[in-house]
Amino acid sequence: MEIALFGNPNTGKTSLFNSLTGSYEYIGNWSGVTVEKKVGNLKQQAARLIDLPGIYSLNPLSKDEGVVTQFVLHETYDKILNIIDASQIERNLHLTLQLLELGKPVVVGLNMVDVASNRGIEVHTEKLGEILGTPVTSVIARSGKGCDVLAEMVTATSYGVLDKNLIYYGKEIEETILQISQLVNGKTNISSRWLTIQLLEGNEYVKKYMYGLLGEESIEQVIRKVEQRIFQSSGKTVDQYIYQTRREVISSITKKVTVRREETRQPFSEKMDALVTNKWLGIPIFLSLMYVMFMLTFDWLGFPLSDLLDGFITGPLTNLIEEFLRLVGASNFIHAIVIDGIVAGVGGVLVFVPQIFILFFFISLLEDSGYMARVALVMDRIMELVGLNGKAFIPMMIGFGCNVPGVMAARTIETPKERILTILLTPLMSCSARLPVYALFVGAFFVKYKAFVVLSLYVIGIIVALIIAKLFSKTILKGETSLFVIELPPYRLPQFQTLWRSTWDKGKGFIRKAGTFIFAGSVLIWLLSYAGPSGVDVKMDESFLAMIGGVFAPLLTPIGFGSWQAGASLLTGFLAKEAIISTMNIIYYVPDESSLQGLLATSYSPLAAYSFMLFILLYIPCLATVATIRKETASRKWTVISVAYAFVVAYLLCFLVYQGGKLLGFS
Template structure:
């Protein structure tokens, strides 16, 4: 049996998916985490659970909501499992009524009953079940309480179909439903009542589906005639609003019988914390403080000591062991150099930063799972609105701190095409984890006393640049109205360690996997270019093809502080993956003695040039995977090319201002 899992954002739907299937999917605190359907097996290893995006309505506003409409129209499932938040029933039941109208059997999981109780709301699940005509099972998704009962109820075969006329919409609209049923005459494979109501609400996916049976102008005439009648008889502003009001009337009736307000609830801990962290004045300083502490842990207190230990192991026992093994098997000098100078230096130079990457991801996951990240979006909304976006656009940008690819994909949750495109174009300016090894290398070499502050300044610079460009773009090439910002603020929670670790691993494993595959192949390629030149093999590094290629671009970077062929060659490989910059530098600057790469960098960079280099790395062209994702999400070669060209221009301009401005001020 195939069961579709549906619910509003932040109802605990994805957490419940994990409990019911034993599978793990990424959990967050905003709409759009699950931008495509995910499928898992119930623990009975027989029935399938299809996890669909969190939505408020089946009439889609954003791309992720469109996934659900398309699923309902084109794919088969046996039953729906609707998760609703017991503390937010008035809003949640709008989706429930639409699911009932679809006509498939439904089981309701009544989640967060503990939160409802804290808010002074007493529920009668049995009465709610009677009024809706479907089974209702109380659960607490975070702890798994009630999940066995929900599984049993959901996977029990049920041949009966749900009664789909729970709401009476008035004679004018009901007549319109009957008229569409007559037009279809059994042609459609879905509930004609649901199709009619979705058409009247303006669901474009349903309209496109109906156009395969009925001419478009006939559908338009039907909708217009009903809307005119409703306006004349009831003064309704729009058909969609009228339908919403009728559903609300039914919901109010249901709640009056199934929900009893208890004693006035005391102010919750969540509400008390929110008065501080979402404060207009304190909100952003608190967020920056959290970020600073996160970078202190990543670069000073924990991350660097762990990286030093790992570096000592890779460059010492591991490299020594590999060298001894190669000698024992009689490997040639060429193989020795390839393995030690190329693979170990290149891949190992990236892997030493794994502890810092995982620490950063751990704290990002902690902020997300605790519920704080949704507050960041709320705080940022006040600023985002002034630049032509809203707070929801900041969520993909925050995700971009981990990796720009999922950040860009998360822009699907944004309703308006203009804001979605703007978010896609600006998300690559967020400092992803692939840039972190570059920062770690340079701050360790030049800014030992202020590592966390310097890295924080780069993250802030990326955000500020994105905001300024958002204002420019939204006022020129991407004009349009800013959409209304609505976001759920889930209660603060203590994250479960298992979920926290899985979330961290899910984010960080891509970095390790890339080091073992792409960086491995890239290191071999870069070493090969450094090993051969116009005069043959095993040439001096300065006479290699790598030096020749890097030298072509060196004059371009001279005005921004790093006009060497080594920097030019490193930046070229950075297009394929930002981590490749580190592997390239490890190969280029490799020496057989105990000198460290950070020590050698002082011969080629000044502190001012080093900061200029990091600014350039922060902003210059997106990596290959990000570029491909931009093209996939926009479907436009023009916007993809624009994302590359404008980023390079901005990176060069800001790096120029940093370096030349610093020189003017007498900085070195």
């Protein structure tokens, strides 16, 4: 049995999915979009639950939301599970009524009844079920209360589909539904009533589907005819007429099933929102939370754990590998490539895993608590000034984890101008791959100010993005700014299991990359350092790696780090930012003598070190991000611009920082 899970965003759909299935498996992404496709088996039930993206309507506004319509049109499923937020029941019922029109068995889970009660709202589930003609039960998905009853209800065979139409759309539309029904009879298994209503509401996916069934001309004739009749009788467009008719029915249902009490005190969410979204306090609060997060990542928790892992890798693990190589009689070449190349390169990246996971844990904490939506709202005021809106800041926040999904998340932005602009700006956000570089350098040069230095890099990335957005929106990407609408979810205390799952999902890619791409890159980098024009086993300064890095050294001298080592590291950083650490570990590797941080302290000044980190932040995106930009924009021009402008901005800003710092007496 295949059960499709539908619901509005922020209704607790993910919590319900986890409660009903216990675990889930990622099958990948839905075709052509960034939205993850999640499928899980119901506990103790012979059924699979398919988690669909959160939507407000089956008529999508963005490409990602179109996943749901495509699913309805082209996938097979047996039943529908619709989750409703009891505290926002009137808005949620817009989707519910559209789902009932599909003609499939529907079960409604009324979630967040505790939140609704706190807001003075009581919903009569039995009365709601009677009106909708489908089973309804109350649940609290976060705690799992009522989820077992819901699972039994949705897998039961004792209920069928709705045998009446909740909404009478008027003579003109009802006649059109009958006409379409006769035309598509035997050509599709999808409800002709749903197809007709969605077609008249302007659902482009349904229109394309209907063109395939009946032909474009016949469909357009039907639409023109009903549009004329509706306008003559009501003075409204068809989609306006359908929306108003549906809204009147929903308003009637809501009055019958809800009871509202007078609230004697201001809800907690409103008090918090008055503080964290305050015009003057919102951004300082955000920066303060970021500072605490970086202190935990780089100082209080992160560095001690990284030191322990580093001690294990460079000590017992390296000794164990060396002993194994000795036992199997490995040659000096094999010994060198394993210890000096793979262990030094991959191990040098893996030591930062604790810090990566700590950062992702606290980002997940802020997301799951409902705070990140408030950050987007706060940033909307600033984003408007540069030709964007708060919705564009959401892909940028995703970019803090990885620029690739951040760029892909720009698909949710409706206007082409804002979508391209967001794609160009997202790589300026400091992703987790840059984090090991920061950790390495702040540990070597800025021990007392680690969190502050890293926070400054994140803030600079945002400020530069805003300046570039203003420049581009006034020149090469002119256009009107769209309106920003966002739903603020209620504040919640995140559950540890959910936090850990979210953290693992974000962080496992870092480990996977270390075990594959960084592994292969470390071998290649070591081979380039091992061989040179004069042969093999040459001095590092005479290797091919030194020759390649030396080509870029003169260009890098004015910004503070004109060495072949820096040039070689930056070149490999284009493939993946983590590869910078692998390259440096191999270049500066001296067995049993000194740590990498100690060796770097002899090669860089603090000013040059900050300039280097700033360059890593801003210079060209990694190869995967560039490929994603090419795919998302479908334009070689915008891909070249994304690489070129980032390098120019990085170079100019680092030049100002380094040369200005020298003039001011910093070293």
